[in-house]
Amino acid sequence: MISLDEFRKNKEGRITPKALIEHLLANIDQVDTVGYVIKKKDGIIDAGWSETTHLEALGLYELGKNRIIFDMGEDETL
Numbered sequence: 892m893i894s895l896d897e898f899r900k901n902k903e904g905r906i907t908p909k910a911l912i913e914h915l916l917a918n919i920d921q922v923d924t925v926g927y928v929i930k931k932k933d934g935i936i937d938a939g940w941s942e943t944t945h946l947e948a949l950g951l952y953e954l955g956k957n958r959i960i961f962d963m964g965e966d967e968t969l
Contacts, residue, residue, distance in 0.1 A: 926951040 908929075915922065926948050941950040954968040 924948075925950065926955070928952075 915925070924941050924943045924947065926938070928936065928938045930936050938952075940951070943951075
């Protein structure tokens with residue numbers, strides 16, 4: 892069940908960590924490899940990935956970085 896806070900954030904177009912993980916779990920059968928970077932509430936940053944090569948993990952992170960840069964460019968044209 893989605894909380895009122897989660898509902899409001901989703902309505903505003905904000906994606907919370909909980910919503911992102913629930914989306915991933917709902918589609919887990921389609922996922923082959925996962926990489927993640929998190930910032931904990933105490934400010935510590937951690938990263939990890941599922942079973943894959945180091946090269947593929949680096950490639951996934953690079954693609955993620957490129958996606959963020961692309962999305963930043965789209966925001967500026969709005």
